[in-house]
Structure formats: C-alpha cells, structure tokens
Amino acid sequence: MQELLHHPAVQGGLVPFGVALLAAVLLQPLRLSGLAVILGFAATVYLDNGFSLDFSSLKTFQKIVWLGSVAALAAIPLALFNAAWIRPLLTAAGGASALWVAERILQQHQLAQMFLWGAGIALYAGWLVFWMDKLGEQPVRAGSAGLALGLGTGLAVLFGGYASLGLYGVALGAAAGAYVLIQMITNSRLPCGYTFTLPLALLAGLAGSYAVLSVKLPWYALLPLAAIPLAAKIIPVSEKVALWLQSTLLSAATLACAAGAVFLTWRVAGAPPF
Amino acid sequence: MLKRHALVMLLAVLPFAAHASDSYTIDPPHTFAHFTVNHLGFSTMHGRFDKTSGKATLDMAAKTGSVEISIESGSISTGFAKRDDHLKSPDFFNAAEFPAITFKSKKFNFKGDAPASIEGELTLLGVTKPVTLTVTEFKCGTNPMSKKYECGAGATAQIKRSDFGMKAFLPAVGDDIKLEFELEANKD
Numbered sequence: 001m002q003e004l005l006h007h008p009a010v011q012g013g014l015v016p017f018g019v020a021l022l023a024a025v026l027l028q029p030l031r032l033s034g035l036a037v038i039l040g041f042a043a044t045v046y047l048d049n050g051f052s053l054d055f056s057s058l059k060t061f062q063k064i065v066w067l068g069s070v071a072a073l074a075a076i077p078l079a080l081f082n083a084a085w086i087r088p089l090l091t092a093a094g095g096a097s098a099l100w101v102a103e104r105i106l107q108q109h110q111l112a113q114m115f116l117w118g119a120g121i122a123l124y125a126g127w128l129v130f131w132m133d134k135l136g137e138q139p140v141r142a143g144s145a146g147l148a149l150g151l152g153t154g155l156a157v158l159f160g161g162y163a164s165l166g167l168y169g170v171a172l173g174a175a176a177g178a179y180v181l182i183q184m185i186t187n188s189r190l191p192c193g194y195t196f197t198l199p200l201a202l203l204a205g206l207a208g209s210y211a212v213l214s215v216k217l218p219w220y221a222l223l224p225l226a227a228i229p230l231a232a233k234i235i236p237v238s239e240k241v242a243l244w245l246q247s248t249l250l251s252a253a254t255l256a257c258a259a260g261a262v263f264l265t266w267r268v269a270g271a272p273p274f
Numbered sequence: 275m276l277k278r279h280a281l282v283m284l285l286a287v288l289p290f291a292a293h294a295s296d297s298y299t300i301d302p303p304h305t306f307a308h309f310t311v312n313h314l315g316f317s318t319m320h321g322r323f324d325k326t327s328g329k330a331t332l333d334m335a336a337k338t339g340s341v342e343i344s345i346e347s348g349s350i351s352t353g354f355a356k357r358d359d360h361l362k363s364p365d366f367f368n369a370a371e372f373p374a375i376t377f378k379s380k381k382f383n384f385k386g387d388a389p390a391s392i393e394g395e396l397t398l399l400g401v402t403k404p405v406t407l408t409v410t411e412f413k414c415g416t417n418p419m420s421k422k423y424e425c426g427a428g429a430t431a432q433i434k435r436s437d438f439g440m441k442a443f444l445p446a447v448g449d450d451i452k453l454e455f456e457l458e459a460n461k462d
Contacts, residue, residue: 049441059400059439060371061364088329102372162363164442214370215363273360 010093011156012167012175016040018097020175024182024190033179033187037146040175042205046169058069060210062103068203075194094129094202095122098209105213117213124222125205131229132201137231138233139192140183140243142206145232146176146200152225152258153204158272159265160217169207172200180251184244201214201229216269224260229259278401298425298459300328300343305457307375311435312448321361323375324375325349332382332425334414339382339389343457345375364443365442374397379407388412392429398438407431407455423461430454443447 004010020040024033045065078086098121099106106114128149133240135142154169206223211217237249308322313459328343349371350361362369379394389409396405414425431453436444 108370108373125289161360161365163360167366174357210364216359267361270356273356 001038005047008163008167011044012170015043016171017174017178017182017229018040019043020087021176021182027246031191032076032195033190033256034071034075034192034194036179037172037175037196038068038199040178041068041168042198043169048098048164048167051161053182054253060104060214064165064203064206064210065168067097067101067206068199071202072195074198076196076235078194087130090133090198091126091130095126097202098122098125098206100208101206102213120219121209121212124166124209125228127201127226128201128205128229129198131233132197133194134233135229136193139196140180140187140246141232141250142192142197143176143180143183143190144247145229145256146196147173147180148228148232148254148258149200149225150174150206151255152228152261153208155258156217156221156265157207157211157215159262160211160215161273162211162215162217163272163274165207165211169204172203176200180247186245189243201254214270217265218268221261221264221268224257228254245256279357295331295333295338297462298330298332299328299462300330301424301458302326303456303462304426305343305459306455307343308454308456310449310452310454315447321350321352323347323349325455326425328459332414334387339386339392340380341377341392341394342379343377343455345372345377347375358443366440368399374376377405377407389427394439396431396433397436399440401438403432403433405431405439405453407453417460424458425455426458428454428456 005015017040019042023039024036027035029032068075081099094142094267099118102121106118111116132145132149135145150169150171152173154166154171154173156166157169158166160166164172179190179196187224204225208217208222212222232250232254234254237246239246283321302325302369305326305328306322306324307326308320310318310320313319323345325346328341330339330341332339347367348362349366350369352358352361361367364371365377366448375398376397377394379392380395381393382389383393384389389412391409392407393406394405395402408430408431410429412426414423417424433451433453434449435441435451436449
C-alpha cells in the first residue's frame with residue numbers, strides 16, 4: 001500500500017482527483033465546491049512531503065504551498081464581499097507573493113536583472129490571479145481553465161527538470177479535472193468563485209515563475225500558460241448547449257495552450273531526466 | 275616613548291605569531307568534493323563538484339587548525355549533463371537559490387603529528403548540521419613542481435541528505451551520502 005501511495009501517478013493524479021471529486025460533492029450544499037482543488041492539492045502535498053512547516057527557515061517550495069493554503073482560507077470570507085476593490089487587491093497580492101517566493105534567487109542577480117525578473121514574475125502571477133478571478137462566476141469556463149493551467153504548469157515544470165513542483169502542478173490539474181467531470185456528468189454547474197480561482201491561479205503562477213528562475217523552463221513558455229484563462233473567457237461557446245459539450249470545447253482550447261507551453265519547454269530542456 | 279615600546283613589543287612577537295599558525299589558501303585545481311549515493315538499490319553513483327575555494331590555518335606545534343571551504347553547488351558533475359541539470363534543480367541541490375555549500379571547522383583532532391579528524395559544520399540548502407570528517411591522508415611539504423610549501427589531505431564523512439531537507443526521490447535514491455574531500459592548500 002505504501003509503495004502504491006508513493007507512485008507519482010497515484011500522488012499527482014489519482015489521489016488529488018479522488019479527493020477533489022469527493023470534496024466537490026460534499027461541499028456543494030455549503031457552496032464551497034471550489035475548495036475541492038486546494039483539498040486535492042493538499043492530499044498530494046501530504047503524501048509527498050507531509051505538512052511540516054518550519055517558519056524559521058521557510059524554503060521557497062514551502063512558501064508556495066503555504067501561500068496556496070492561505071489563499072484558500074482567505075477565499076472563504078472574501079466570497080461574502082462583492083466589492084470592486086477586491087480584484088485589483090488580489091492581483092497586487094499575487095504579484096507581491098511571486099516576489100516574496102523568489103526573493104532569495106532575485107537577490108543573487110545584478111540590479112537590472114533583478115528588476116526585470118522581478119517585474120516579469122510579479123506580472124505573470126498577478127495576471128493569472130486577475131483573469132482567473134474574472135472566471136469566478138462561470139464554473140464551466142473556470143474548471144476548464146483550471147484543468148489546463150494545472151496540467152500545463154505541472155508538465156512544463158516536469159519537462160524543465162523539477163519533479164516535485166511538477167507533480168504538484170499536475171495534482172492541481174487533476175483536482176480541477178474532477179471539478180470539470182462532475183459538471184459534465186450532472187449537467188449542473190458547481191459553485192465556483194474565489195475558493196476555486198484564487199488558490200489555483202496563485203499556485204500555478206508561483207510554480208511557473210519559480211521554475212523559470214530555478215530550472216530550464218524558458219520564460220516564454222509562460223506566455224501560452226498566461227493565455228489559458230483569457231482563452232477560457234473569450235472563446236465563444238454557447239451557454240445553452242449541454243455542459244459536457246461546453247466543457248469539452250473549452251478544455252480542448254485551453255489544453256492546446258497548455259500543450260504549447262510543454263512543447264516550448266521540451267524544445268529547450270528535452271525529455272525529463274527521470 | 276610609549277609608542278616606541280609598543281612597536282618593539284610588536285616586532286618581537288610578530289615572528290612567533292606568524293609561525294604559530296600558518297595560513298593557507300585552497301588550491302582549486304587540486305581540491306574536489308566527491309559524493310556517492312545508492313541508485314534504486316542497483317548501483318552506487320559517483321559525482322563531484324568542480325569548483326571550490328577556501329582558506330585554512332594550521333599550527334602543527336599547538337596541534338590546532340581551522341578550515342573554511344565553499345563548494346559551488348552549480349558545479350556538480352556526474353558525467354551526464356541531463357542528470358547534472360536535475361541535480362542542480364530544487365529537487366536536489368537547488369543551485370539557483372543556494373549557490374554555495376560550505377564546511378567550516380575550528381576543531382582539528384590530532385593523532386600524533388597529523389590531524390585524524392575535523393569537527394565542523396556543513397551548510398547545505400541553508401541547513402547547518404555538525405559533521406565530522408575522518409582524515410584519511412595528510413602531508414605537508416614543498417611541492418616539487420611549484421616549489422611552494424603546501425599541505426594536502428583526504429577526508430571522508432557520511433551524512434543523510436534528508437537531514438538537510440533534500441528529500442526528493444527517497445527512498446529510491448539513497449538517503450545515505452558518502453562525502454570524500456581531496457584538497458591541497460598553498461601556504462600564504
């Protein structure tokens with residue numbers, strides 16, 4: 001059993017998918033199905049690394065996990081507000097989070113490079129938070145974007161040569177996949193909002209930007225990933241057709257963007273070394 | 275008058291102080307940190323770091339010494355570039371975030387005229403743990419090629435990588451790491 005639970009396909013695929021599936025259904029009466037994604041992600045973190053957190057020497061990897069968890073917790077009360085200032089605030093917080101996560105690496109660059117990389121990763125994380133938030137009232141579109149963003153980030157990071165973080169990205173995608181699947185099967189929309197979009201966008205944004213700075217993930221591979229929530233927002237799919245068809249069309253389009261990111265990384269880094 | 279006395283005292287003490295503890299600079303082309311790790315239970319993989327720097331002091335009469343070595347984590351080499359890239363990633367040595375691995379010691383334990391072990395602190399991935407190196411060879415003398423006075427040593431140690439937070443691919447890739455240092459240092 002232990003051997004099975006240590007298998008990457010189980011840790012990064014089956015477990016987050018199963019946990020998210022269960023959580024999305026169980027939390028539906030509370031209108032908190034969006035938390036399914038972070039719960040699926042948390043199951044992978046637990047199996048891979050446990051939940052130990054040493055604040056005295058917080059590593060970048062732990063910072064990412066910690067920020068994702070905080071974002072999920074903050075998303076619950078945020079749902080009570082409907083103020084115009086929330087989106088810009090979350091966007092700025094997303095950008096600032098990317099800087100905090102990459103702080104130690106950025107400090108080792110020359111000043112000009114430090115500002116360039118810092119601005120780039122802050123923009124990327126902020127962009128994802130902003131555009132995923134715009135999908136908050138559209139669960140089918142948000143689910144498809146989450147599926148592609150998770151899988152695209154995870155696989156691109158894996159190809160870039162960072163197995164642990166890649167596994168976590170794939171777990172995000174698997175959990176979002178469960179969220180999409182329930183809507184396809186039941187033909188009814190699940191509650192979405194901040195609880196789904198905020199932790200997912202932040203985790204994907206932080207993982208992508210950290211991988212660009214630390215492994216062979218080229219910066220321009222983030223461009224097709226950044227296009228995912230935008231594509232999910234603007235692709236014209238009628239709201240009147242069955243949800244399975246909407247999900248299939250939107251997922252196909254967003255997964256094409258994700259495939260673009262993986263392809264660009266593969267061109268630079270080749271096949272994963274493991 | 276007081277100044278002159280002080281100067282005389284200083285000049286009198288200086289030669290003894292210089293002899294008391296000689297300082298050395300690590301010779302990078304002759305200094306390497308090697309490691310071995312079990313791979314999936316099938317074999318033992320070897321690797322090394324190509325770039326090192328540091329300083330040492332040695333007082334043979336008092337049988338004391340100190341050493342500070344910095345190893346560039348991005349200089350890892352296992353003979354296979356793709357694996358080296360992975361070893362530089364945050365899964366293992368996280369070279370972008372922690373570019374240096376350091377070993378610092380101020381405690382040399384002598385056995386006879388040569389150090390037998392060196393007690394110090396190894397910092398890897400930002401985590402500092404006590405590590406004792408067992409000295410396997412030691413020699414000081416004039417290098418016949420460079421004509422410089424130098425000391426050379428070999429030392430080994432055993433660590434667990436998980437103690438330093440390096441947990442990726444455990445237990446498939448072994449937790450027990452054997453470290454081997456080969457170093458030469460020129461007298462300043």
